[in-house]
Amino acid sequence: MSVQFFLMLRRVLNRKQAVESISQSIKAGVGGAIAIATLVLIGSIFDNTLLMAPFGATCVLLFSLPASPLSQPINVIGGHLVSITIGLGLHTFLPTDWWSLGMAVGIAITVMAVLRVTHPPAGADPIVVFFSSPGWEYLIFPVVIGSVILVIIAWAFHQLPLKSNSIAIEASE
DSSP states (O other): OOHHHHHHHHHHHOOOSOOOOHHHHHHHHHHHHHHHHHHHHHHHHTTSOOOOTHHHHHHHHHHHOTTSGGGSHHHHHHHHHHHHHHHHHHHHHSOSSHHHHHHHHHHHHHHHHHHTOOOGGGGGHHHHHHHHOOOGGGGIIIIIHHHHHHHHHHHHHHHSOOOTTHHHHHHHO
């Protein structure tokens, strides 16, 4: 194999993501688990769904990368709101087809960027709409209410102290 292949492979496999402590990684996973479980629990209590698949990806950003511009409350809530609105609007007039799905996602990305509320998980929202055909009430349940609850849980969770080396020290001994 050529040297170029190995150089390309090295570039592809090179991780740019910062190293996180074990305790920080566990805290992020626990936060995501609590957030999703809370949405499901509250939804079942009030007999309204507060969960949609893109919220799982939202939790990755909220709990693993909370300082990212893409994880800020306006991006989470605004990004989902914009993308679902676009999905619902286009699905009203367009069939579920390869071109309409592509167009809906592309428009959602564009509008989020223009409004500066880009939230990558919200890029999946039009796909959810086209395949599940919800009504306009979907904007409230689960989108707005669920997004707000996720942001509140993430904010509260990040107020908890993190014992930065306790797990890493135990693991290394």
